[in-house]
Amino acid sequence: MNIVLLSGGSGKRLWPLSNNTLSKQFLKLLKNEHGEYESMVQRVMRQIKMAHPATNVFVSCNASQADMLQQQLDAVETIFEPSRRDTFPAIVLAAAYLYYEKNLDLHETFVACPIDTFAEDEYFQLLAKVEALVSSEQKKIGLLGALPTYPSEKYGYILQNKGTVTSFVEKPPCDKAEKLLAEGALWNCGVFAIKIGYVLEHARKYVDFDSYEQLYERYDNLLKTSFDYEVVEKEPSIGVVSYGGVWKDLGTWNTLTEEMESTSMGQEVLVSESCSNSHVLNMLNIPVVAQDLQDMVVVASHDGILVSTKQGSSFLKPLVEQIDLRPMYEQRRWGDYRVLDYMQAEGSSSLVKRMHIKAGEALSYQYHAQRSETWIIVNGDGVVTIDGNTSEVSAGSVVQIPRESKHSLFATTDLDFIEVQLGTGELGEEDITRIIE
Amino acid sequence: MNIVLLSGGSGKRLWPLSNNTLSKQFLKLLKNEHGEYESMVQRVMRQIKMAHPATNVFVSCNASQADMLQQQLDAVETIFEPSRRDTFPAIVLAAAYLYYEKNLDLHETFVACPIDTFAEDEYFQLLAKVEALVSSEQKKIGLLGALPTYPSEKYGYILQNKGTVTSFVEKPPCDKAEKLLAEGALWNCGVFAIKIGYVLEHARKYVDFDSYEQLYERYDNLLKTSFDYEVVEKEPSIGVVSYGGVWKDLGTWNTLTEEMESTSMGQEVLVSESCSNSHVLNMLNIPVVAQDLQDMVVVASHDGILVSTKQGSSFLKPLVEQIDLRPMYEQRRWGDYRVLDYMQAEGSSSLVKRMHIKAGEALSYQYHAQRSETWIIVNGDGVVTIDGNTSEVSAGSVVQIPRESKHSLFATTDLDFIEVQLGTGELGEEDITRIIE
Numbered sequence: 001m002n003i004v005l006l007s008g009g010s011g012k013r014l015w016p017l018s019n020n021t022l023s024k025q026f027l028k029l030l031k032n033e034h035g036e037y038e039s040m041v042q043r044v045m046r047q048i049k050m051a052h053p054a055t056n057v058f059v060s061c062n063a064s065q066a067d068m069l070q071q072q073l074d075a076v077e078t079i080f081e082p083s084r085r086d087t088f089p090a091i092v093l094a095a096a097y098l099y100y101e102k103n104l105d106l107h108e109t110f111v112a113c114p115i116d117t118f119a120e121d122e123y124f125q126l127l128a129k130v131e132a133l134v135s136s137e138q139k140k141i142g143l144l145g146a147l148p149t150y151p152s153e154k155y156g157y158i159l160q161n162k163g164t165v166t167s168f169v170e171k172p173p174c175d176k177a178e179k180l181l182a183e184g185a186l187w188n189c190g191v192f193a194i195k196i197g198y199v200l201e202h203a204r205k206y207v208d209f210d211s212y213e214q215l216y217e218r219y220d221n222l223l224k225t226s227f228d229y230e231v232v233e234k235e236p237s238i239g240v241v242s243y244g245g246v247w248k249d250l251g252t253w254n255t256l257t258e259e260m261e262s263t264s265m266g267q268e269v270l271v272s273e274s275c276s277n278s279h280v281l282n283m284l285n286i287p288v289v290a291q292d293l294q295d296m297v298v299v300a301s302h303d304g305i306l307v308s309t310k311q312g313s314s315f316l317k318p319l320v321e322q323i324d325l326r327p328m329y330e331q332r333r334w335g336d337y338r339v340l341d342y343m344q345a346e347g348s349s350s351l352v353k354r355m356h357i358k359a360g361e362a363l364s365y366q367y368h369a370q371r372s373e374t375w376i377i378v379n380g381d382g383v384v385t386i387d388g389n390t391s392e393v394s395a396g397s398v399v400q401i402p403r404e405s406k407h408s409l410f411a412t413t414d415l416d417f418i419e420v421q422l423g424t425g426e427l428g429e430e431d432i433t434r435i436i437e
Numbered sequence: 438m439n440i441v442l443l444s445g446g447s448g449k450r451l452w453p454l455s456n457n458t459l460s461k462q463f464l465k466l467l468k469n470e471h472g473e474y475e476s477m478v479q480r481v482m483r484q485i486k487m488a489h490p491a492t493n494v495f496v497s498c499n500a501s502q503a504d505m506l507q508q509q510l511d512a513v514e515t516i517f518e519p520s521r522r523d524t525f526p527a528i529v530l531a532a533a534y535l536y537y538e539k540n541l542d543l544h545e546t547f548v549a550c551p552i553d554t555f556a557e558d559e560y561f562q563l564l565a566k567v568e569a570l571v572s573s574e575q576k577k578i579g580l581l582g583a584l585p586t587y588p589s590e591k592y593g594y595i596l597q598n599k600g601t602v603t604s605f606v607e608k609p610p611c612d613k614a615e616k617l618l619a620e621g622a623l624w625n626c627g628v629f630a631i632k633i634g635y636v637l638e639h640a641r642k643y644v645d646f647d648s649y650e651q652l653y654e655r656y657d658n659l660l661k662t663s664f665d666y667e668v669v670e671k672e673p674s675i676g677v678v679s680y681g682g683v684w685k686d687l688g689t690w691n692t693l694t695e696e697m698e699s700t701s702m703g704q705e706v707l708v709s710e711s712c713s714n715s716h717v718l719n720m721l722n723i724p725v726v727a728q729d730l731q732d733m734v735v736v737a738s739h740d741g742i743l744v745s746t747k748q749g750s751s752f753l754k755p756l757v758e759q760i761d762l763r764p765m766y767e768q769r770r771w772g773d774y775r776v777l778d779y780m781q782a783e784g785s786s787s788l789v790k791r792m793h794i795k796a797g798e799a800l801s802y803q804y805h806a807q808r809s810e811t812w813i814i815v816n817g818d819g820v821v822t823i824d825g826n827t828s829e830v831s832a833g834s835v836v837q838i839p840r841e842s843k844h845s846l847f848a849t850t851d852l853d854f855i856e857v858q859l860g861t862g863e864l865g866e867e868d869i870t871r872i873i874e
Contacts, residue, residue, distance in 0.1 A: 268760075270759055286741045286762065290745070298742075306725075312729030319707045323724050323726075341777045343815070350855070374813050398835060422833055
């Protein structure tokens with residue numbers, strides 16, 4: 001079987017833990033059976049590998065998620081979208097990748113799934129049944145539908161007759177949803193089994209291509225729409241496999257905290273006995289004190305602090321979209337960094353970071369047009385290169401890097417250092433010129 | 438008139454804004470008539486100077502408050518307690534100071550008042566009437582009593598008959614408090630008019646002294662108890678002046694936020710329209726998002742984050758007392774500092790501060806046994822001295838100070854710099870040896 005996991009959006013609804021570089025599917029908030037925290041990405045991959053040990057798994061995602069994927073998954077094959085569009089272009093790109101790059105046949109079936117599904121193992125076992133609907137030539141499209149447990153207004157519904165899909169209803173009002181439940185409708189899980197050739201035919205309505213590179217270059221000509229809307233809703237031959245277990249969208253604090261074992265997370269959380277049904281997550285190294293909270297969620301991270309009722313946490317987007325703050329914490333291929341201080345003053349700005357480079361990794365050889373940097377090594381050993389000259393550094397070393405000076409840092413052991421940037425303007429992540437040698 | 442303002446405790450109940458070096462009376466949270474934020478100390482001093490322009494005002498406080506007082510009040514005369522005890526020792530020390538150091542007569546009267554009273558101007562005008570009860574020899578002690586507006590269980594009550602005090606009741610249960618209100622009892626405002634000689638007589642029961650220095654040295658021999666308990670409750674000749682205006686203890690977030698004009702404070706506070714009767718105070722430079730809050734208070738500072746119902750905020754002490762964190766922000770004589778990062782690892786610790794020195798001020802000449810320091814100047818000009826050698830520094834300068842090296846920094850203009858400390862153990866404020874030359 002070929003499975004393509006679709007890794008999408010930025011997930012502002014899980015702010016302040018999720019941001020543009022750390023989408024919700026990468027947050028390690030739920031525990032696996034060994035009691036270790038894992039992300040949604042890691043959970044889904046673990047469940048797929050367990051259900052189908054021999055299957056080929058690909059991840060379709062934006063290039064900005066590459067470092068995160070590499071950190072969280074061992075050697076997974078990625079299909080990078082040239083830009084963020086929607087599920088129709090993403091699935092087309094995946095089909096083209098499988099055909100042109102992996103040399104699969106046009107008649108081969110693949111299964112596209114969301115990467116952030118919260119479901120039981122049975123759900124992932126059923127992917128084989130969904131695939132069989134199409135590979136057996138019974139249907140053009142195979143879907144997976146979850147038995148609804150309540151008349152949700154947030155989900156899409158599949159109407160069916162003995163496994164054959166008759167119609168779709170998207171996010172109905174509550175009374176309509178109740179009727180749908182009575183009629184045996186299923187929640188649409190966003191799983192699609194389709195043939196490679198079938199998808200490529202749909203794509204050629206919008207764009208001509210004879211290679212993966214051509215499609216990649218012309219990606220923006222593909223309609224920015226969902227695969228449901230562009231393909232599924234127009235197809236008469238669709239089958240659906242029913243799934244009766246737990247299936248949830250953990251995209252809001254309200255639904256996510258329901259699945260968290262512990263009501264507090266972080267080093268320094270002090271919750272009074274008078275609190276009930278409340279969750280406090282603290283990623284900062286200062287204490288959080290919670291007194292008398294009922295049905296609330298408190299989340300403190302380097303990007304900000306959220307205090308909300310659980311119910312209200314589904315409606316954060318408009319407030320969070322007003323925030324215009326640079327990322328204060330990022331995980332990278334080489335390690336991670338935290339912004340400790342940022343001051344923008346007329347004519348002179350400063351930014352202080354705590355950086356961590358993993359043993360054997362390095363910052364790329366680069367220079368900055370707008371800023372000088374000073375590094376103070378706190379822990380570990382490494383090798384600094386400045387304008388071609390290398391030297392060893394260790395705890396206590398101070399390295400001064402003038403504006404325009406080329407520099408890199410290789411970590412011999414795990415390496416921590418404080419970086420002080422001085423310059424003008426915003427001191428953003430954009431002011432990096434990487435030197436390829 | 439002689440007024441002694443008593444500046445006490447640490448005020449854990451206003452955590453995380455108040456801490457051991459920043460007591461609640463120094464927090465600038467309420468606005469004056471010009472719309473500028475002022476502290477309780479500044480407010481009370483302003484009201485006293487308006488009511489009694491010619492009066493002598495002294496502040497009795499702990500030496501740790503000296504820098505804050507100097508920052509907030511212009512040239513006020515301070516009486517430093519050698520250790521933190523209670524109002525009886527503090528008032529005795531003040532009486533000794535007035536007699537031995539200011540050469541006042543034993544028959545002179547002075548008025549001792551709390552420094553953190555929230556009251557109308559009339560309250561401060563009435564201090565003259567309280568004083569007159571004693572200076573006219575009518576009574577041994579003069580008190581100020583506020584007309585109660587509700588049967589509080591938190592305050593002390595004065596029972597009186599036409600201005601003569603008959604008895605006291607401390608923190609009665611609600612039903613008893615209701616009875617007291619019906620009997621015309623007043624809230625005890627903690628104001629005492631007494632003669633210097635009268636107080637010194639009481640002190641000599643516990644300690645012999647012939648000078649201020651002698652009392653200062655023997656301060657710990659004075660009973661650690663309140664002036665009410667040790668003196669007032671045993672005195673038959675007490676008068677009380679009634680005050681009918683607003684009088685409040687703003688010692689909890691519940692009572693303090695009632696007096697705040699704005700429901701949010703700080704740069705980056707996003708409050709949804711669904712919030713009601715809630716206050717959000719943000720001293721950090723990351724955003725706080727509040728959604729759906731009812732009757733709550735959220736306070737974020739460098740020392741921690743509080744989320745509580747307003748009602749619950751009166752019961753913070755037990756939770757806050759569990760916190761064992763070094764101060765993360767302090768105002769000092771020379772400026773202020775903020776801790777940006779603190780890591781304690783086996784064998785090596787690091788601490789990063791952002792420091793601000795006011796133009797014309799200097800860090801004292803000092804050295805550290807346990808740590809090296811690196812300074813990166815961000816803004817401004819100054820003069821650094823290291824082991825006797827001076828040099829000028831400005832934005833971009835990097836200064837390395839090895840362990841045991843003597844160093845100081847004078848700010849020619851307002852000066853900002855980042856300090857990175859590397860060493861072992863706790864990297865506390867205690868590891869400073871100041872050199873007196």
